[in-house]
Ligand SMILES: Nc1ncnc2c1ncn2[C@@H]1O[C@H](COP(=O)(O)OP(=O)(O)O)[C@@H](O)[C@H]1O
């Protein structure tokens with residue numbers, strides 16, 4: 688069985704972070720492992736408190752995983768502090784980790800800041816150059832590219848700039864635009880759109896986490912990056928389309944929806 692490691696924060700309400708990653712990887716037929724960067728006391732209305740792991744303890748979790756069950760892919764989500772980012776980057780370099788997907792989580796859907804301001808630079812310098820693909824949403828891409836993104840053309844320019852600056856592929860997610868759910872993919876000097884049908888579901892807590900861990904799962908299974916992204920888009924559409932409605936705020940998605948076609952055959 689193929690394996691994947693999520694290095695991310697825990698979300699007590701189960702919709703985002705480590706919990707979303709475990710559900711997504713499992714549903715995508717991959718054995719999931721974790722290294723927890725922080726605990727959050729969080730629900731669908733917001734983040735109430737954050738308790739970071741110490742850098743030493745985070746390093747020990749990563750060692751424990753790599754020395755025993757070497758992951759076929761690694762997804763990195765919320766890492767709030769520079770010291771934690773540095774430990775992750777060092778370990779991934781030392782172990783020569785494969786298929787690294789970086790979701791540069793900065794602000795939760797509810798508006799809470801999940802990455803300290805001074806840590807943005809560390810993330811850019813230390814983690815992005817290790818990534819096979821980075822998956823910013825529009826506000827995150829504005830920070831990484833230093834450009835305002837107001838139009839489709841701005842999305843193309845920002846994705847190209849991020850890719851060329853950090854030497855990785857970029858999937859710039861359009862979930863925050865009004866009319867569609869089209870994401871722009873740029874790699875090796877070429878770009879194209881991954882089109883998604885916008886689903887009228889206000890419950891989008893954990894969409895970014897889910898998409899990035901679905902991409903990591905597909906890379907772990909041996910799919911090339913563009914196909915891994917396409918399948919991850921199909922997965923997120925299924926999870927949003929299952930129309931779960933829980934909690935008082937932006938609720939989580941349903942992962943145990945009926946998988947069809949290719950997916951169903953693989954995970955059975
Ligand atoms: N209402 C929606 N309908 C369909 N796809 C969506 C919707 N909202 C977000 N997505 C998709 O979910 C993925 C995560 O996007 P986004 O919500 O922008 O990320 P984040 O959670 O990091 O802000 C993207 O592929 C995006 O296109």
Ligand SMILES: Cc1ncc(COP(=O)(O)O)c(N)n1
Nearest residue numbers: 696703704795893894895896
């Ligand atoms: C622990 C943790 N990690 C990440 C997110 C971002 O969630 P989203 O995918 O909705 O942007 C979150 N709210 N909590």
